[in-house]
Amino acid sequence: MSVLRPLDKLPSLNTATILLVGTEDALLQQLADSMLKEDCTSELKVHLAKSLPLPSSVNRPRIDLIVFVVNLHSKYSLQNTEESLRHVDASFFLGKVCFLATGAGRESHCSIHRHTVVKLAHTYQSPLLYCDLEDGASRPCCGQPMRHERKKSPP
Amino acid sequence: MDSYDASESTPRQSTSLRPEDYFIGATFLQKRLESVRKQTSFIPTPPRRKIPHCSQLQEDVDPQKVAFLLHKQWTLYSLTPLYKFSYSNLKEYSRLLNAFIVAEKQKGLAVEVGEDFNVKVIFSTVLGIKGTQRDPEAFLVQILSKSQLPSENREGKVLWTGWFCCIFGDSLLETVSEDFTCLPLFLANGAESNTAIIGTWFQKTFDCYFSPLAINAFNLSWMAAMWTACKMDHYVATTEFLWSVPCSPQSLDISYAIHPEDAKALWDSVHKTPGEVTQEEVDLFMDCLYSHFHRHFKIHLSATRLVRVSTSVASAHTDGKIKILCHKYLIGVLAYLTELAIFQIE
Numbered sequence: 001m002s003v004l005r006p007l008d009k010l011p012s013l014n015t016a017t018i019l020l021v022g023t024e025d026a027l028l029q030q031l032a033d034s035m036l037k038e039d040c041t042s043e044l045k046v047h048l049a050k051s052l053p054l055p056s057s058v059n060r061p062r063i064d065l066i067v068f069v070v071n072l073h074s075k076y077s078l079q080n081t082e083e084s085l086r087h088v089d090a091s092f093f094l095g096k097v098c099f100l101a102t103g104a105g106r107e108s109h110c111s112i113h114r115h116t117v118v119k120l121a122h123t124y125q126s127p128l129l130y131c132d133l134e135d136g137a138s139r140p141c142c143g144q145p146m147r148h149e150r151k152k153s154p155p
Numbered sequence: 156m157d158s159y160d161a162s163e164s165t166p167r168q169s170t171s172l173r174p175e176d177y178f179i180g181a182t183f184l185q186k187r188l189e190s191v192r193k194q195t196s197f198i199p200t201p202p203r204r205k206i207p208h209c210s211q212l213q214e215d216v217d218p219q220k221v222a223f224l225l226h227k228q229w230t231l232y233s234l235t236p237l238y239k240f241s242y243s244n245l246k247e248y249s250r251l252l253n254a255f256i257v258a259e260k261q262k263g264l265a266v267e268v269g270e271d272f273n274v275k276v277i278f279s280t281v282l283g284i285k286g287t288q289r290d291p292e293a294f295l296v297q298i299l300s301k302s303q304l305p306s307e308n309r310e311g312k313v314l315w316t317g318w319f320c321c322i323f324g325d326s327l328l329e330t331v332s333e334d335f336t337c338l339p340l341f342l343a344n345g346a347e348s349n350t351a352i353i354g355t356w357f358q359k360t361f362d363c364y365f366s367p368l369a370i371n372a373f374n375l376s377w378m379a380a381m382w383t384a385c386k387m388d389h390y391v392a393t394t395e396f397l398w399s400v401p402c403s404p405q406s407l408d409i410s411y412a413i414h415p416e417d418a419k420a421l422w423d424s425v426h427k428t429p430g431e432v433t434q435e436e437v438d439l440f441m442d443c444l445y446s447h448f449h450r451h452f453k454i455h456l457s458a459t460r461l462v463r464v465s466t467s468v469a470s471a472h473t474d475g476k477i478k479i480l481c482h483k484y485l486i487g488v489l490a491y492l493t494e495l496a497i498f499q500i501e
Contacts, residue, residue: 023458073372073460074457074458074459074460075445075457076455076457077458107369107371108369108370109372109460110371110373111371111372111373111376111457111460111461112373113434
């Protein structure tokens with residue numbers, strides 16, 4: 001049961017690693033694909049995880065940015081995120097964590113009130129982004145803020 | 156969806172709105188800006204508290220008069236305020252709407268085989284369906300089939316019923332001027348074609364706008380908790396929930412029925428503050444049901460979508476369909492629906 005720490009490994013040269021945490025595999029896969037399609041000077045690695053803690057047996061590079069994907073249609077994804085947040089070291093929240101809420105467009109399917117995720121992001125002092133991954137047009141738009149967040153964090 | 160994106164930048168936005176106040180002055184527009192600003196506030200709001208339904212006007216509701224409202228499935232719509240609507244002109248409106256319906260049907264826009272073109276439209280007010288004295292009176296529109304034979308003086312069969320009401324609509328009433336009548340909740344029962352025709356006439360005559368009112372899972376769970384909290388002498392129906400599991404090719408439905416007294420016992424163990432229902436209590440109530448189900452079936456109901464809630468008080472479907480079973484809590488049910496309708500309008 002390891003806690004994710006931001007500086008426990010040496011950074012890799014010219015590479016950034018983003019960890020996406022969320023319950024829905026298809027959603028994470030789409031997001032990862034759209035992010036990798038974007039053109040960038042440095043190399044980008046995207047890891048997907050259903051929840052934290054991550055298995056310690058796997059050899060992985062240092063994580064530069066964690067994105068918690070919360071599906072507003074599913075209370076389970078919010079509970080999963082809250083559980084996973086416990087396994088993240090406090091120093092990660094200095095600009096290396098981001099929340100992404102999906103499904104806000106279909107208001108009739110929402111099980112979670114918007115204020116709940118706003119309060120969550122506010123509590124953890126991390127930015128909250130909204131995205132609708134079902135709509136093909138918004139996927140590349142979503143990838144952009146992700147890379148911006150990654151650029152903000154020190155390499 | 157601008158309101159969602161704006162939440163991130165609202166701290167900057169709110170400071171830029173303040174100079175506007177001095178220029179516009181205390182007008183209707185300023186009040187609208189205030190309400191918009193409140194809604195997009197970045198500061199998280201405290202958990203919502205609702206006072207369950209005890210209106211002093213409830214005694215005025217004659218059970219006989221509202222009996223026709225119960226045990227019927229109503230389709231919900233939200234309606235923007237009506238411009239220059241007058242309760243004294245109801246007979247005039249009946250005539251105009253009657254003529255409109257006959258004209259529309261003869262145009263062939265809504266032709267059904269064997270339909271009777273002899274229809275009569277009646278507008279009437281329904282007294283007592285309001286939350287406070289400020290709320291405008293509810294009124295009813297009915298389409299009756301007129302009997303073909305002149306000798307028979309009987310009232311025809313009711314083909315379509317629609318009624319407009321407003322319960323505790325203070326937040327909307329404050330923002331509109333005198334010429335408007337606010338009746339944000341519209342309920343219809345009957346053929347879709349008739350609803351469309353009536354809707355068109357109202358939109359043309361009173362410059363208003365109907366939109367279907369869908370109820371999302373979040374609000375359905377609130378309704379489940381509030382209605383389970385209602386004290387009933389005897390229960391007429393089991394408490395039932397229906398979830399839709401998103402999976403391909405066909406979605407799966409999960410139905411969960413509980414004995415109403417067990418549901419009430421669960422609610423009583425969760426409920427702390429008397430007279431109020433909080434977000435935590437609703438979440439805990441639903442989480443108890445989810446964890447019980449998970450223990451037995453290893454399925455996370457919280458990952459599915461709540462589609463239908465059915466209790467002895469009322470039953471509601473996410474598509475905006477409601478059936479009220481208990482006249483005692485009629486006002487309470489309508490109050491929550493009015494709030495949802497106002498939220499949709501704003």
